[in-house]
Amino acid sequence: MDGGGAHIEVTIDTEEPIELGDFVSAFTSIANQYERYMKREHPDLRDDAKVYVREVRTGSIIADLVPHAGTLISLMDQILIVRQFVHAYGERLSVYLGGNGRLDDASKGELDDLMKQVGAIAKSKNGKGQIAAVVYENGQRQVRAAVTFNTNESRAAIKQIEDHRKALDAISSADRQRVLMVFKRSDVGSADVGVKSGERVIIESLSDRDLPLIYGSSLAEERIKDQMRNIEENIYHKGFVVDVNVQTRGGRPAAYAVTHVHQIIDLDV
Structure with missing residues (x-):
């Protein structure tokens, strides 16, 4: 369980004290993501996909998390797994740090983890966070992969993740999925969510009106x-x-509430 010289270094740098829940969540979210990663990329090692806290240092909160990926793999393989995990996790988190992207394959569980990861930084006035893949070779610390984020990026990520969760909730509650809709009346102006837009559409598989x-x-x-x-x-x-x-009204379709757009296609006209 010594990590073979490779570990995940989590840095939480805030000016204010951190709530205990946010502190714990920053680590449990990584553990959850690591288990998902191992299940997806290294299914033969998934039973050993656990993360342990080795050390928490003073100053900025810097925690060394030691992934345990099985006792039979080599040191080089352990280093490779840690580097690839941090790189992959950083790429997925960065989609939301930009404030305008979404992961098409993200589950609600993963969205919860990503939100918890940046929670402490988002609540700080001038916070910084980092997740790094760190190895020690000949006594020298080397960073093999890293993702960093500040307060503004974390707040943008939380808003985007919350919007994505609402969209997933809407999709999961849809009455009909993947039906073809065609416009009969359109309007380029913005429309409020949840109220009639003034536009009209037809979905022939549901109604001829x-x-x-x-x-x-x-x-x-x-x-x-x-x-x-x-x-x-x-x-x-x-x-x-x-x-x-x-x-519906009186048992007949009266309006369509579109929750998700899968595809836009050209019609033969």
Whole structure:
């Protein structure tokens, strides 16, 4: 359990005291992500995919987390696993640190972990965090991979992750998935989420009538409006493969609330 000279170094640098929950979450989120990574990339070692705290140093909070990836792999393999994990984790976290990206394959559990990872930094006025893959060779500390983030980036990430979670909740509650929607009346102006937009669409697999369109998520509204505003092609010659909640009146469809846009296709007209 000595980590073979390779470990994950987590740095939390804040001007204010850190809440205990945020402190613990910064480490448990990495442990969860490491287990997911090992299950995905090294399934033969997943039973040994555990992370242990070796040392917490004073000053800025700097914790050495020692991944245990089995007793039969070599030192070089352990170093490689730690480096690749931090690199992969950093890439996924960085998508949200930019404040305008999303991971198509992220689960709610992973989104929770990513949010917890940056929670302490986001609450600080001028905080900095880092996750690094560190090895010691001939007594010299070497950083093989790292991701860093500050307060502003962490706050942007939390907002983006929260929006992504809401979108996933909307998708999971959809009445119909992957149905073809065509516009009969459109409007390039912005529309509020959850109320009738003034636009009308038809989904032939559900009803032969055109019905009012409701944007059930901000992500769906953004993607459809972007198609209207920035693409020169005729919106009425496009089909939208969407998930929808069907609102009914008297047992008949009365409006469609679009929660997710899977694909935009050209129609044969």
